[in-house]
Each structure stands twice: as structure tokens, then as C-alpha cells.
Amino acid sequence: MKARRERDGLLPRMEARPRKVGFTYRYHPVGGKPINLGTDRIQAIRKVLDLTDAGDDLGTIGRLWTQFQETPGWKRYSQYTRDDYTQCSGPLVKTFGDMRASDIDATHVSRYLRIERATAPVRANREVALLSNLIGFAIDRGEAKHNPCREVRRNEEQPRTEAPDPAQFAAFAAWLAGQGAQRAIIGMAAEYAAYAGNRKVEFLDLAWPQVDEKQGFVRVKRAKQRGKKRGEVIEQIGITPALAELIGRLRAVAAARRKDDGPESLYVFPTRTGSAYTQAGFKAMWGKLMNTALETKVILTRFTFHDLRAYYVTQYKGQIGSLPDLHANPATTARVYDRNRVVKRKAL
Known part of the structure; x- marks a missing residue:
């Protein structure tokens, strides 16, 4: 053997x-x-490849990244993970693309995390996770012997502790709504995330047949399920008055598109051409709008789109008195998304 x-x-x-x-x-x-x-x-x-003039880029990170995308393992990743790794590959290949996996040691990885990507420490952790996968792939192919990424401590990630302020969020959403066109769509997507608590990956491609106003719910597939549960957990979200009002505005936008002979769209949050937003496209537009909102003093504090999930949990707990069924592990919902700093209890 x-x-x-x-x-x-x-x-x-x-x-x-x-x-x-x-x-x-x-x-x-x-x-x-x-x-x-x-x-x-x-x-x-390497000697054989030199003899046959075939191996200048054998085992380089650039070549491994290309080969990695052709493996069965890559095809088993969700589209969200593939998009995220593709985004991570940009700065990673720029730095390590011409280096062989076997020549990378712990000092290279540490320098990348602490110095070269010091301005984006959390993102650097994701990029080194991809690098670790590529070097592991090289080991499987006999092109490296050990994985130095396992020897290096990742950057510390400080969990976010505050949910968006309701007044600030309302001002931001109203500002986007007043601008119309795609900015209004982005604003309504933010409102949906705040009201329903879904991740972007769960609703950017939300289609109108998933919205059943007669029965009073929206159905989406829960993301980040593992193994046999992948794609099997369906979230049925009850339509509240606030969500119903938002859906009414979205239907009005769709009707206006048809009236103006614009592109028909199956999607609730369509792009200008009627397709669903990609993760990267939505993220880029959100970042620009957030920067503009801060520069023009529409809001005073930056918040991420993912913070809207915490906004939902925090508001839900305040109104209902318990945490929503949002995650496979309820402890994760409590630890990550419940950002209510007021603890209510009774005296004796």
C-alpha cells in the first residue's frame, strides 16, 4: 500500500x-x-519536468488555483463558497501566484496575515484558509510535503456587538427609497433582511412564486446546512404588516417596469436587466451606498449588511420575548446575533 x-x-x-x-x-x-x-x-x-520542458509552473499557487476549480470537491461547494473563494483568490494569487506550494513556509503566511493584509485582517483569514486548501491539494498531488498554514495563528476576529440603531436604519432606508431605480431596490433588500432575518445568499434570488400573500408567508431555503440537511430546511416566514407593505412596494416596482416596457423579471430584487444580483455585485453596490450615506451624514455609524440579521434577532426578542429559530444551533443565534444589552428579570 x-x-x-x-x-x-x-x-x-x-x-x-x-x-x-x-x-x-x-x-x-x-x-x-x-x-x-x-x-x-x-x-x-521538477527534474523530470525540466528534462521535458513542461514544468515551470508545477505546484505554483496560481496553477493549483486553476486545477483546484476542476476537482469534484470544488463542485460540491455551494455557489456562495465558490464565489467567496474566487474573491479570496485575487489578492492571494497576486502575492503567492508564482510561488511553489513546497517553497512557502510559516514566515510567508505570517507576513501575509500581519503585514501585507494588515488593513483587512478578517478577510486575510479567509484568504489563508483558501491557501491552506491549495497547499493541501498540492500535498495530495505530491507537489508539497507539509502545510505551513496550520502552523500560523490567524488574526483575532472581534465579533460585532451592536445591531443597527432603528432610527439610523430607518433614515438609511428612506434615503435609498427616495432615490429610486436600483438604489431603491437595494434599500428594499435591506428592509427585507431586517424584517425577515434572512442571509443575502438565501434571498438575493428570491422569486415571486416563493411569496404567497394569500397564505401569508415567504418560503426560502436555509443556507449553510451540512451533509444530508443541505437544501432540505425550508424557512416559512410569516408576512407581518411591515413585510406586507414592503412586498406591496416591490410589486409596484415590478408593475412600473412592465408599464415602461422594461425587462420582465422573475425575481423580487432584480438588477437593471431583470436578473438576480450576484453576491459580489450586491456587495460592491452596498459598499458604495454605505460610503455615500456616511459622507453625506445620512447616517453617523457604519453597519454591515449582515448586521441586519442581528437587527432582526434583537428586535424580534424585544417584541416576542424569545429568540427566533434562525440557526441550526440555537446557541449560535444567542451568541452571535442577539445584541440586546438590556437583560430583563424580576426581583424577589
Whole structure:
């Protein structure tokens, strides 16, 4: 079995010969005598590629990233994860693209986290997670021997502790609504997240057939489910008066599009062309609008779109008195999303 594993990852016409300790490698050129390659497998592979003029980028992070996207494992990722990794690959490949996975050590990873990406420490953690996957992929292919990402402590991530202020959020939503067009759509998407508590990945492609006003609910697939539960948990969200009013405005926008001979759209929150927003496209537009709102003093404090999920949980608990069924693990809802700082209890 060990000899078979040693054979895995070798190039055609390479041979692994067992020794008392480890293996020695040879290459058999067509019509020629075997060429000794030494006992280091990675160096042996490089020598063969040099002999055949085929390996300048063997095991480089840039090449591994391309190959990684062709694996069955990549296809099993959700579209959200694939989009996130694709975004992470930009700065990662810019820094490590021409480096071989086998040449990267812990000092390179640490420098990337603490110095080169110091302005985006949380994002850097995600990028190093991708780097770790790529180096692990290289190990499977025999192009690296160990994974230095496992030796480096990640940047500390401070959890957010405040939900958006209701008055600030209302001012932001009203400001976007007053501008019309796509900015109004973004504003209404924010209102939906605040009222329903869904993640972007769960509702950016929300279609009108999922909105049943007669029965009084919206149906979406819960994201981030693992194993057999993937795609099986359906959230049925009851339509409240506030959500009903929002749906009415969204239907009015859809009717106005039809009246103006605009593109018909199946989606509740359509782009200008009628398609669903991508994660990256929505994120970019949200960032620009948030920056403008801060510069023009519409709001005084920045909040993320994901903070609207915490807004929902915090407001829900204040009104209902309990936490909503929002996560597979209720403790996660309490720890991450409940940002109510007032604890109510009775005296004796």
C-alpha cells in the first residue's frame, strides 16, 4: 500500500524504488537509459519536468488555483463558497501566484496575515484558509510535503456587538427609497433582511412564486446546512404588516417596469436587466451606498449588511420575548446575533 501511495503523484515514466529508508526515483526516457533523480520526490518531479520542458509552473499557487476549480470537491461547494473563494483568490494569487506550494513556509503566511493584509485582517483569514486548501491539494498531488498554514495563528476576529440603531436604519432606508431605480431596490433588500432575518445568499434570488400573500408567508431555503440537511430546511416566514407593505412596494416596482416596457423579471430584487444580483455585485453596490450615506451624514455609524440579521434577532426578542429559530444551533443565534444589552428579570 505504501509503495502504491508513493507511486501516486509521479509523472509518466517515473519510477519509485524502495530503499531501507524511503525511496529513490528514476526516470525512463523513451529509448534511453534510466536517469537517477535522487530521493526527494518533489525535486525528482521538477527534474523530470525540466528534462521535458513542461514544468515551470508545477505546484505554483496560481496553477493549483486553476486545477483546484476542476476537482469534484470544488463542485460540491455551494455557489456562495465558490464565489467567496474566487474573491479570496485575487489578492492571494497576486502575492503567492508564482510561488511553489513546497517553497512557502510559516514566515510567508505570517507576513501575509500581519503585514501585507494588515488593513483587512478578517478577510486575510479567509484568504489563508483558501491557501491552506491549495497547499493541501498540492500535498495530495505530491507537489508539497507539509502545510505551513496550520502552523500560523490567524488574526483575532472581534465579533460585532451592536445591531443597527432603528432610527439610523430607518433614515438609511428612506434615503435609498427616495432615490429610486436600483438604489431603491437595494434599500428594499435591506428592509427585507431586517424584517425577515434572512442571509443575502438565501434571498438575493428570491422569486415571486416563493411569496404567497394569500397564505401569508415567504418560503426560502436555509443556507449553510451540512451533509444530508443541505437544501432540505425550508424557512416559512410569516408576512407581518411591515413585510406586507414592503412586498406591496416591490410589486409596484415590478408593475412600473412592465408599464415602461422594461425587462420582465422573475425575481423580487432584480438588477437593471431583470436578473438576480450576484453576491459580489450586491456587495460592491452596498459598499458604495454605505460610503455615500456616511459622507453625506445620512447616517453617523457604519453597519454591515449582515448586521441586519442581528437587527432582526434583537428586535424580534424585544417584541416576542424569545429568540427566533434562525440557526441550526440555537446557541449560535444567542451568541452571535442577539445584541440586546438590556437583560430583563424580576426581583424577589
